[in-house]
Amino acid sequence: HSAHGTSLFAVAATGIAGALSYASSGVDIEMDSVLALTTAAMFTARLGAQTTARLSERKLKLCLGVFMLCVAPLVPAKSYIAERFGDGDDGAAEKNGDGKCASIKTEAENDPAATMISSERLQRLAVSGTIGLGSGFLAGLFGVGGGAIVVPALTLA
Numbered sequence: 001h002s003a004h005g006t007s008l009f010a011v012a013a014t015g016i017a018g019a020l021s022y023a024s025s026g027v028d029i030e031m032d033s034v035l036a037l038t039t040a041a042m043f044t045a046r047l048g049a050q051t052t053a054r055l056s057e058r059k060l061k062l063c064l065g066v067f068m069l070c071v072a073p074l075v076p077a078k079s080y081i082a083e084r085f086g087d088g089d090d091g092a093a094e095k096n097g098d099g100k101c102a103s104i105k106t107e108a109e110n111d112p113a114a115t116m117i118s119s120e121r122l123q124r125l126a127v128s129g130t131i132g133l134g135s136g137f138l139a140g141l142f143g144v145g146g147g148a149i150v151v152p153a154l155t156l157a
Helices: 002-024 031-054 057-071 074-085 119-142 150-156
Strands: 093-095 101-103
Touching (some): 057 119, 074 150
Antiparallel strands (some): 093 101
């Protein structure tokens, strides 16, 4: 149980450092999706942590083992999943001349009259929020972070 709580603090600290570095490299990050995902995750992470406290050490180890067996195939399959279900680069950014990623503006961003939330954006936020609900619970339950849950889920989304 102690390892799970310790892991959550370590993942949070390294996640913030990594995210700041990633954002400063010029990559376009969909902040509205980030907010939807993290807000939802904060609600369910507490439920996951409370569930962990109720499980015996043996049951927790068994559940973590099953989880790892389920997630393990996603690591080598990530490129296949991205090719099969997505466009490989999430459609959010493209390389410019200096090798850094440059933001791509959508038609809605270029149209000043397009202030209403599009159905595509609502769908993206709903997907991000749903991923946040699941990843928050699993993070609280197992002490795992984005690499095991959020990245594969966003690749499929």
